[in-house]
Amino acid sequence: MSALKNFIQNSEQQHVIDQLNSLKEAIQQRGEYADRENTFPLDNFKDLSSIQYNQLTLPKEYGGKGFGIYDMILFQETLASFDGATALAIGWQLSVVGEIYEKKIWSEEHLKQFAKEIVNDHALVNRAVSEAITGSPTRGGRPGTNAELIDGKWHITGRKSFTTLSYALTHFLTAAWIEEKNTVGFFLIPSHTKGVSIEENWDVLSMRGTASHDLVLDHIVLPKDALVEINDGPRGNNVNGWVLHIPAVYLGIAQAARDYALHFANTYSPNSLPGPIAELPHVQEKIGLIELKLLNARHFLYSVASKFEDPATHATITDELGAAKYIVVNSAIEIVDLAMRIVGAKSLQTSNPLSRYYRDVRAGLHNPPMDDMTIAKLAKRALGEAH
The missing domain is CATH 1.20.140.10 (Butyryl-CoA Dehydrogenase, subunit A, domain 3)
Incomplete structure (x- = not known):
């Protein structure tokens, strides 16, 4: 990718690209297999975790690598030239983390706690927003997933489609309608939560290796502080x-x-x-x-x-x-x-x-x-x- 060399600005960027290139052959082979067999290249994400790729857009003050948007697209373009599905999937981790910490969307306590999980436990997160009844979430449809606060705990039931990276995610940042607040809230749901499951229905022509299956939330119960952000309008307006x-x-x-x-x-x-x-x-x-x-x-x-x-x-x-x-x-x-x-x-x-x-x-x-x-x-x- 000689043309891309002209966009590399410093040795820190070059170091990450060199790390990615060391994984190129394995990522390519697994990506090809995942596309052919409609499976998920889990080992690709283990390899990316080994070079701390999940930490790239976490700010340095929270223990991350502190790379910005320009850096991210440089790395993502490189990775996508190996396997598009792997790059698109892990890209949601980079972008979600980047936005949350740049805009300080969560409370400081939540930011510090989740940063520890990213650094120490290789946490991966993606927003679970899309639903069959709403279409694209950027258009502002009201989710059919509902959250109700009962005796100090959130009770959530619903289904999300296009949950990219579903098999590897440790957390789902899930949109749900809160009737008492007449708004949409985002809840940070650990993947091991009782009632959380993945319905394997991702059978498409494109990006087959992203494991963008449905996320099913069957009467799950979460602590009160699982509500990490309130939506102030369609995400397409942001x-x-x-x-x-x-x-x-x-x-x-x-x-x-x-x-x-x-x-x-x-x-x-x-x-x-x-x-x-x-x-x-x-x-x-x-x-x-x-x-x-x-x-x-x-x-x-x-x-x-x-x-x-x-x-x-x-x-x-x-x-x-x-x-x-x-x-x-x-x-x-x-x-x-x-x-x-x-x-x-x-x-x-x-x-x-x-x-x-x-x-x-x-x-x-x-x-x-x-x-x-x-x-x-x-x-x-x-x-x-x-x-």
Whole structure:
């Protein structure tokens, strides 16, 4: 990934990337197997835990590594070039932790306690928000999961879909409707809690190795302090730079597709040609388009991350977060398509990595924020500025 080298800024970033590269072959092999057999590459997350990857976005004052958003997308793009599903899954840990501690969403007591679990017990957390009846949580639907405070304890029943990383999570940060408060609360639920189970129903074309099964909460009982945050509106309204972990994954997949296509073009030489197909003008044109789209997407993504983290420009970066996801994901889809056109019919073989990249990259269309919401926000801002 020579092009990515230009975005590495310091030795700390390089050290993490070197650690990831030491795991590359194993992560690739397990990812391929998990996709083929629709299983979960648990050992990938054990390996990532061994290099303290789960601590990357936990601030140093809480015992973590203290990396920011720019760093995170650099690492996530690298990891996704090995296996997109593994990167997308662990990316939720990085982004959820990053946002909670940056914005101090929880009480200081909760922040300190959970930081200890991240550092000492390799805790992994993801928000469990999606439900079949609500659609995307970013659109503000009221959850069907309900929480009721009875005799000083929370009683919760419900079901969550798309619970990515379900098998490896130690905690579920779960949204539930609190009738007495007329609002949505988030509860930190340890995975070993009685009544918590995973229903294995993740059977899809894309990101098969994420284990995004349903989370079932069957009359679980939690202490009063399990309520760690109150939602003040649809999460789609929040300005959250940590969501950039999503486009970083699809950029990594596009890079992997590009690398495969270039290797194929340089090594495939049918007997109808004097040399490899890389010498053909129409192949070179497709390679040039791939490079252009990668440059455009990568520069936009990393620029948005840099400006979001810069106090001088932080307040101006709002709709650009959604725009980055839109540009990167749609560019990634086009890049994979071009790579497949270079390789030809062989790219459709189930054993060919391009067939997996093709399926996985399309999952980005269904990760938040949705394209229509991004376009609508940009239109409203333009119209408002035109007055």
